[in-house]
Amino acid sequence: MTPAVSSPPLLTIRGVRKAFGATQALGGIDLDIEAGRILALMGANGAGKSTLVNILAGLFPADAGSVRLNGAVFAPASPRAAAVAGIVTVHQATQKVGAAGMTVADTLLLDQFADRHAPLFVSRRSVRRQAARIAASAGFDLPLDRDFGEIGPADRQMVAIARALSAQASVLILDEPTASLSQREAERLFSILEGLRARGLAILYISHRTADLSRLADRAVVLRGGQIVADMARPIDFDRALAAMIGRPIASAHAQARAAAGDPVFDLDGVRLHDDAPPIRLALARGEVVAVTGPLGAGKSRLLATMGGAERLRHGRMRLSGENFAPRSPADAIAAGVVLAGPDRHQSSFVPSDWPGGTVAGTIALPHLKRWFPSGFLVGDRERRAAEDAIARLGIRASGPGARLDTLSGGNQQKVVLARWQAEPAKVLLLDEPFQGVDVGARADIIAALRADRGTATLVATSDPEEALEVADRIFAMDHHGLAPWGAAEGVAA
């Protein structure tokens, strides 16, 4: 399947360094990447993965060192130059692949529209035909006529990958490509990647998901602090890789089930998320952590949004501490003690970092302003103290309460979201995909903080069963807007 190891490397990286201000992001990387192999690039947030990828993608040059592609010096001045030379990158953020108002077909052909040598006039039909060819060669079934702004993250991800594949690439870089894909879509992507590997592409695959990596990777390279700290061939020992990544051995990943749960605090009875969905029954007790797992679009977000007042309850009833609970808005739910941290922290929790309130302290304080500043005036140090407490308690790496959020890594940003909702006692804490783009170290800290909170019933939605196993006392599986105990087959009591 894979070519002989003796073939010369396709991409040779020697002594590459990069510093941002006083921070050394890459401290001398030597790495050979061979054709026809899938190389897993692992590392906690801030380890230097993105910096290395961005250098290869032509976003910025290295400070020192050299990169050779097929023996020729590779120093792209722009992403486009990198793509022309044969290195194509699919970034994690897929909103920027296209724009609302363009069809998916247009998005697939964007590179050609930008090509000065392409014909000036384009007909809808020829666009449609070429786009269909690109989608077919990638093996995806894409909604070509839909507006790019209306399609979901999984479709956007597939559009990005299909477009990348349409270029004549010899190296394909994928950054967390399955983060927003369902299991089935991910499977399809994997078989496509295996096909590309067989065709001789070198694939640099960045992911936090060890399940994906153990399925795909021929080799794993681990970065920490801008250095390569481990380089392992198949079969890859992921426990060792993870230990290298965070710099300490990982404790048993599975949550210890609690001996006794507290009093029941929240229950759903006959709740249906849409008209012909099956009724959901769920009871949460004080001090327990319950996880809901299932593919994207299964209804996890909808369930949490309904419980948190962000969506109207249509059928059935919810009870909080025995009393009927029907929040009309998130504000209602928060006032009753049911708080929701939505999916994608940038969209659901943060204001832009250069905007008032875009600091660690401001982010934590936002829902609590009324309680903390009853006079209306922002006086006193309540806000700063809350942030200092959170920084100390959760080990948030930030320069202080006034630090802008964009100076924090993803894991630390997610800790700030958690700190916001733990700053005041809540009865029920709802977390939608709280581990998105969070490295293992920060994930362990967040899980510890969730499990240490004995006064709150916590419900976590995650599409990654591994995460559910790590965090939860009980796990439910969700599919087609229905909820069922998860586990008999997987060996976990629900």
Place this chain on the structure above:
Amino acid sequence: MTETPLTITSRQQAAGAGRAAPGLFHAVRRGAIFLLLAILGVGFTLAEPAFINFANLMSVLQAVSVVAILGAGITVTLAVGGFDLSVGAVAASSVMAASYAMVVWHLDALETVPLVLAFGALVGLANAFLILWMRVPDLLATLAMNFLLTGLQLIPTAGRSIATGLILPSGDSATGKFDPDFLSIGRAQILGGVPLPVLLMVVVAVVLHVLTEHTRYGRLFFAIGGNEVAARLAGAPTQRLRLSAYVISATLASLGGLIVAARVGRGDVSSGASLLLDSVAAALIGFAVLDRRHPNVLGTVVGAIFVGVLLNGLTMLNAPYYTQDFVKGAVLVGALSLTYGLGRRRL
């Protein structure tokens, strides 16, 4: 709105660059507009010593007071992520409304002022209705309102300016007159020579500055403008706060109209002509003040004063009137380039 890993990297880079080359450059950027203001002041004083007279400085402030008040209102709508383009027409139609109330309806100052302010608040509610319930994008809704009011103010008088003796469309002649108490809003001086409009400007600036920067309402305004979904999920009453921003903006615009009417002493149909663009410019120049890069009330007021000083000085130096718009435009382009362009490293 969404931060992507890509931009975070570039921001970190920019932040890193800022740390590496700290000090003077940053300080200059923060204080650029004050530095320029000082240079202008010294320059104009050297060229024309009368510039620095208390009376002249007060006349500069009086000239910019209406623009500053309107700009402060726009700033509040910018904070909630909107934009109120109806303030010029609200001010102009308030001039007409005040004049009509006194000249045709024979109301006195105590009745006219609340009536006109209520008219402004009503327009703000109408804007909010269009934006929040009809879901018209704010730029379009308020621009449409601008046209609507610009036309509406002409209808009661059949397009004539309002003064005693005005012939109404019915053929009658209006016999009322401007209440002297009303005129003093625009003309009185207090505290040894400070014009009342300047005092009003200061009061509006201080109140709105405290509201936006030092109260939880202000924090929520900015949270809505920064990320409305996040603000809603954090429990903020987003609809109510956006509504109040438009009501504040339009009410302040009608206050501006009252000042204009009191100063001019007649209902001039063309009185609001340049108010909208001038106050938008002040709000945008305000982004550059102290390198804040977001709407802020003090910045808006400083921006309005800056343009006022520049125009006053140039007028004293006999620069022709027709160069004024060019000067304003140049200041705006410069301020915006300063805010967004310099010191931000490219990817």
